[in-house]
Amino acid sequence: MNALSTHIVERPHAIVLVLAGDAGVTQVEALRRAVDEVLTLPGKRIIVDITKVDFIGSLGLGQLVRLALAVRARGGLFRLCGAQAGINLAIAKSKLSVLLPIFRDLTDAER
Numbered sequence: 001m002n003a004l005s006t007h008i009v010e011r012p013h014a015i016v017l018v019l020a021g022d023a024g025v026t027q028v029e030a031l032r033r034a035v036d037e038v039l040t041l042p043g044k045r046i047i048v049d050i051t052k053v054d055f056i057g058s059l060g061l062g063q064l065v066r067l068a069l070a071v072r073a074r075g076g077l078f079r080l081c082g083a084q085a086g087i088n089l090a091i092a093k094s095k096l097s098v099l100l101p102i103f104r105d106l107t108d109a110e111r
Contacts, residue, residue: 002054003027006034008041014110015043017067020052023060031060035067044076047109051082061096068099081109 004027007018017038023031038046048064050056056064068078081103083091091100103109 004030004053006030008034008038010041010043011110014045014047015041016047016049016106018049018052022054023056023063025057025059028057028059028063031063035063038067039070044071044074045079046071046076047079047081047106049081049106049109050084050087051105053087054084056087056090058094061090061094061100064100065096079103079109081106 002021004019004021004023009016009018015038017034019031019034021027046067048067064080071078078100079102080091080100082105083102088102091097091102
């Protein structure tokens, strides 16, 4: 498993949380901290770029759901971008597609 790296980028029209590596059970704490940090920022459009995420477990998905719900509660917009096929399938099978909308890439997600 690759350690999860997180990076927050404040763009003109969105806050982007860039993730890379594995978001499995051993890495969920790093994801939780990144989600907490994003939630302290004032932006209403939040995009999580998972282009370089190889795996995301149920606890990792739970953190993304927590972020999506918090963003929506403050009247914001939440989007994922760059999901690999396996992650797309996991989100679809868990019926989270409405809550965690996935866009092809960052350009699409920013539209």
